[in-house]
Amino acid sequence: MTMREWVLKPGEMKPLARSGMLLLASRCALRVEPWIPKNGKALWRDNLAFVVAEALAPPTDPKDAAKRARALSDCGADACNRLDSTDEPLGHAMAYAMTTLATAVEATALDERGVRKLVIDAAKYSASLFAVWAHAGRVKVRKGQDAVEVSAKVVWGAIRHDIAFMNVLQARPPVKVADIRLPVWQGAAPIWAAPP
Helix, strand or coil: CCHHHHCCCHHHHCCCCHHHHHHHHHHHHHHCHHHCCHHHHHHHHHHHHHHHHHHCCCCCCHHHHHHHHHHHHHHHHHHHHHCCCCCHHHHHHHHHHHHHHHHHHHHCCCCHHHHHHHHHHHHHHHHHHHHHHHHCCCCCCCCCCCHHHHHHHHHHHHHHHHHHHHHHHCCCCCCCHHHHCCCCCCCCCCCCCCCC
16 A cells, blocks of 8 residues: 555546545544543534534535634543553544544634535545554554554545445435435454544
8 A cells, every 4th residue: 555545636536526525524423422521522413413404505604613623622632631541552542533623613604615625635634644643552453463554454445435435325305414424434344443
C-alpha cells in the first residue's frame, strides 16, 4: 500500500452530493466512536445527530457549527491532556475521535465544494487514530507485517467502501443516525477496532 492510498482524493467522492459527503464524515466518526471520552458521550450523540440531520439541509449557521466543533475539540484536548503522563496513545486517540466529529460538524456550514475538503480531513483524522494505535504497539499483526500498514489498509478500505453506501443513502431521505449505524467494518471488526 502506498502513501497515496492513505488519503481520499476528491475524485473518489464524485458520486456523492453534499449530503452524501456529510454522511460519509459521520461514518468516519462512528468508526472511532469507541474512543470518545466518557464525559463526552452526550456531546458526541448530540453532534452526530446534528451532522446527520444537517446533511439533508442547506448549510447551517457557521457560528453554531463553530461553537459545536469547538466544544468537541476541547473535550478531546482535555482527555488528551489528562492522559498525557499515564496513557499518551489513548489520550491522542480520544483527541482524534473528537476532532473527527468536530470536522464533520464544521463541514455542515459549507457548500458542496467546501464540504469535500473537510470530509477528506475527517477521514484523515479517523484513520490517524488507528495509526497512533498501531505505532503504540496496540495493533497486533502476524510476524513480518507492519501494524501501521495493516491498520491503514483496513481503515482506508472501510472508508472507501462507505462511499458506495452513502451514495445509496443520500438518495433515500430522510436519513437518521440509525441508518448509518450499520456495521462500520467490512466483515468482523478488527480486534484493534476499540480500546481494550
